[in-house]
Amino acid sequence: MTATRDDASERDAADGLVVWRDEFVIDPDGPIYLDGNSLGRLPKRTRARLAQVIDDDWGRDLVGSWEHWVDLPAQVGDLLGASLLLARGGEVVMGDSTTVCLYKLASAALAARPGAIVTDAANFPTDRYVLAGLAEATGRRLVQMDCDAVDGPEADAVAQACTDAGEVALVSLSHVSYRSGALCDMPAITDAAHAAGALTLWDLCHSVGAVEVDLTSAGADLAVGCTYKYVNGGPGSPAFMYVRAELQDELHQPIWGWFAQRDQFAMGPAHDPAPGITAFLSGTPPILGLVAAEEGVRLLDLAGMAAVRAKSECLTAYAVELFDEWLAPIGASLGTPRDPRRRGAHVSIRHPDAERLCALLQEGGVVTDFRTPDSIRFGMPPLYVRFVDVFDAFDALRALLAG
Ligand SMILES: *Cc1c(COP(=O)(O)O)cnc(C)c1O
Numbered sequence: 001m002t003a004t005r006d007d008a009s010e011r012d013a014a015d016g017l018v019v020w021r022d023e024f025v026i027d028p029d030g031p032i033y034l035d036g037n038s039l040g041r042l043p044k045r046t047r048a049r050l051a052q053v054i055d056d057d058w059g060r061d062l063v064g065s066w067e068h069w070v071d072l073p074a075q076v077g078d079l080l081g082a083s084l085l086l087a088r089g090g091e092v093v094m095g096d097s098t099t100v101c102l103y104k105l106a107s108a109a110l111a112a113r114p115g116a117i118v119t120d121a122a123n124f125p126t127d128r129y130v131l132a133g134l135a136e137a138t139g140r141r142l143v144q145m146d147c148d149a150v151d152g153p154e155a156d157a158v159a160q161a162c163t164d165a166g167e168v169a170l171v172s173l174s175h176v177s178y179r180s181g182a183l184c185d186m187p188a189i190t191d192a193a194h195a196a197g198a199l200t201l202w203d204l205c206h207s208v209g210a211v212e213v214d215l216t217s218a219g220a221d222l223a224v225g226c227t228y229k230y231v232n233g234g235p236g237s238p239a240f241m242y243v244r245a246e247l248q249d250e251l252h253q254p255i256w257g258w259f260a261q262r263d264q265f266a267m268g269p270a271h272d273p274a275p276g277i278t279a280f281l282s283g284t285p286p287i288l289g290l291v292a293a294e295e296g297v298r299l300l301d302l303a304g305m306a307a308v309r310a311k312s313e314c315l316t317a318y319a320v321e322l323f324d325e326w327l328a329p330i331g332a333s334l335g336t337p338r339d340p341r342r343r344g345a346h347v348s349i350r351h352p353d354a355e356r357l358c359a360l361l362q363e364g365g366v367v368t369d370f371r372t373p374d375s376i377r378f379g380m381p382p383l384y385v386r387f388v389d390v391f392d393a394f395d396a397l398r399a400l401l402a403g
Contacts, residue, residue, distance in 0.1 A: 003325055008391035011318065017311045020303050020383040024232075031365040032389045037178075037206060037346045037379030038369055040232035046295040053291050073238075073259075073285045074278065076294045080240055083301035084231075085204070085223070086214040091245055093277045094227075094290055098205055098239040099126045100255075101224040104280065105241055106134055106172060108251040109199045109222060115167030116141040118198070120153045124178050127203055131172060141165065151337055152182030155192045162196035171198045175213070176206035176344035179371045181316075181336040183211060183344050186218040194219065199247075205229060208240075209300050210345035210381070212309050221247055230345065230381050231300065233293035241280050248276055257282030303383060311382040313340040318387055319347040319378055322394040330401045335375045345382065348375040349397065360400050366393045 012018055025042040026033075033041065057065040073094040081092030095101045110117070117131050121144035128144070135142035145161050147153045153173055162168045171193035176183050186202065193200045204225030207213050209232075215223055223242035227233035243251060256271040258264050259281040263272070273279035300308060317340055323332065327349060335348030351357060351374060358370035369377050378393060379385075 003322055003391065005388060005391055008318075008387040011314070011387040015311060015387070017303060017307055017382055018386065020299070021386065023299060024384045026384065031362075031367050032393050033367050034378045034380060034385065034389065034393055035367045035369050036232075036381035036385070037210075037229050037377060039235060040229055040296070040381060041384055042234065043232055043295055043299055045299065046232070046234065046292050049291055049295050050288060053288065057287075069285075069287050070264075072287065072290050072294075073281060076290055076297065077240055077277070079294065079301070080208075080227075080231075080297045081242065083297060084208050084213065084305060085242060086216050087242055088216060088245060090276050091215075092240050092242045093280055094238045094285060094293065095241050095281065096238060097236075098203065098224050098226045099130060101239045101241045102127060102172075102201070102203065103130050103134070104253040104255055104282075105201055105222045105224060105243065105251075106131060106170060107254045109170045109201060110134060110138050110140065111254075112251055113169035113197070113199055115169040115198070116143055116165040118143045118145065118158065118161050118165060118168055118171045118193075120145050120147050120173055122147060122149065122152070122177065122179060123172075123174055124203065124205070127172065127174065140169065150180050150182065150335055151342070152177045152180060153184055153189065155185055155188035158189050159192040159195065162192065162198060168193070168196045168198040170201060171196075172201040172203070174203040174206065176211065178206055179335070179375055179377075180348055181206070181343045181346045181377075183207075183337075183342050186213075186220065190219050190221075206344050206346070209296070209308070210312065212305050215242055215244075220244065227293035227296060231293060232296040232381075232383075233289060236286070237289035237293040237296075238286055241277075243277060243280060248279070253280050253282075255282040259283055259285070299383065308382050312345045312380065315380040315382060315385060315387065315390060316340060316343060316345065316347050319380070319390050319394065322390065323347070323349060326394060326398040327401065330398070332397075332401065346377050346379040348377050350374045351376070351401070357397065357400055361393070361396055364396050364400075366396050368393065
């Protein structure tokens, strides 16, 4: 093909999701924003909802609002679980940051199973650090698999790592790699982990709201993920925890707070956790971030994850076409799997000069981000990114590389 901007505009005209862009606060003269995989844009409904919660619930009703606020972590968790993860009711709850949620669920898994922890050496830093800290605190081995930099962890490699480790308590991986965007085969890896006697803990930060996730049919045990990337919940909006229903009685998380208590306001002498997913809570939830996350989930639910994923595959495929035509011949390489079913919603372009190129893109009005050692990530959340945005961003990178 010979790429033209008209062709990109035609793709936008044919896009059924293009109407959702109007739901977001976007400055028409602002930069091209391809970093929604770090911080999603602000939905207009969220601004209105936050103003209402601030003025009415907080400003007017004050402490009385806790009567309904107290149920929000489970309510929003159920909504997010049903629409974005295909979880069953009572399996998802909104918690603290992803880092803290990961710590809590990994601790619970280690307390329930003997043996090593298996992860990917290229996993997100906070995951590797939390798992290393837990390995040290509990005297476990932390096995860090060396996987292909583009394709990420495969089921065979996980099975082999488990065999080599002997006894394995926990396999913890990112479902979509933050650097390459590689999408793991969750059912196959879960089967491999279960065959080794391990529990699985999935980090869904780059999956939730970006790809269709089916935790139930994958047989996943545990999962966490944030809501400020593809869910558009805003900076510091709370993460979620998923605990498969069949495991909720067996697993016990380590931060015994009063929000997990069976009768919170009895102020009793001893920790007596409520049944079910509530036992995984700890302290006071961040209400403003929580309602913002709820609005973000609703928006994705209205648009429909099947349609979101379908457009996402087209956007990333278009980026790969532009890469092949423009960038491959002049020294860049593709850092993301070519098969759309094996990648999430961003495309990484690798180049030895990536860090400088990323800064130059930003100066030219294209916001992407750099990830060590050599990747520029082009994040394309389908609710607000257009094909012309992808065209313009890749055109800008082509000009920089040619210049
Ligand atoms: C963004 C991200 C996080 C962020 O963790 P926080 O506790 O919210 O800082 C964790 N894991 C992965 C895979 C991420 O992409």
